[in-house]
């Protein structure tokens with residue numbers, strides 16, 4: 001690398017650190033240039049290693065309130081698996097909640113290179129990887145991110161005015177399916193979800209929670225056309241949805257028979273597929 005290019009990269013580093021930390025932490029000395037001219041490793045060392053550590057183990061010298069974890073740990077914070085698409089998105093957009101600024105000013109080749117490098121760190125030689133539990137594996141296979149802690153409270157109402165509280169459903173596995181009236185692929189997966197509920201009658205409860213229509217009757221009219229026989233719910237008190245962090249449609253939350261949040265997924269799924277069946281089987285309460 002020419003000294004001019006190096007100076008440019010270092011200048012950008014200082015800007016990024018200032019933007020990322022905002023507390024005037026001293027910029028770390030740039031590490032020696034990695035051998036072999038690996039552009040991804042170089043970009044990573046310049047822009048990312050300060051927080052993520054030289055090998056992505058989360059042991060960088062800059063420690064934020066929410067420290068960076070090892071890239072080898074699973075599930076990832078931002079999704080179940082470190083796909084190039086996900087790494088690219090996070091690198092570009094950052095995660096404002098944890099103080100990681102987005103890197104929108106990386107050149108296209110540098111972005112490609114650092115994405116590939118992070119993926120390598122996340123998937124190879126991972127001595128610090130958290131041992132994945134069987135449950136975490138089942139979640140990842142089904143496209144779910146692992147959750148912990150109690151599920152947020154939720155009060156739902158259907159078109160007949162019948163109220164359903166999440167807390168009343170303890171003892172059952174609950175699948176909250178957040179859909180939208182304009183989301184055709186959300187509505188398309190409803191028959192398969194309802195078939196699962198039937199197959200596990202009394203042990204699994206599937207609730208189709210409409211996110212963009214506050215009137216249960218109007219929401220029901222939509223399902224009557226797109227998924228006849230399915231029951232629409234809306235939130236009764238406008239308090240819970242924000243806590244469920246529905247950022248894309250459909251979003252599914254799996255809540256255990258003990259009321260604990262198990263996992264969350266975004267995007268339509270094939271609910272007849274084996275990983276989905278195994279995921280449910282893992283947390284279904286025993287048959288009576």
Ligand code: HEC
Pocket residue numbers: 020021044047048049050051052062064066067068069070075076077078079086087090091095098099100101103114115118
């Ligand atoms: C100012 C500190 C900081 C810098 C600089 C930084 N990050 Fe991060 N990054 C974080 C924190 C904190 C997290 C959240 C980690 C967690 O919760 O496990 C994170 C998360 C991520 C994630 C998501 C990991 C997951 O578990 O979902 C990716 C991908 C990522 N960073 C890539 C990068 C890349 C690539 C760079 C350099 C171009 C970079 N970061 C620079 C602090 C930083």
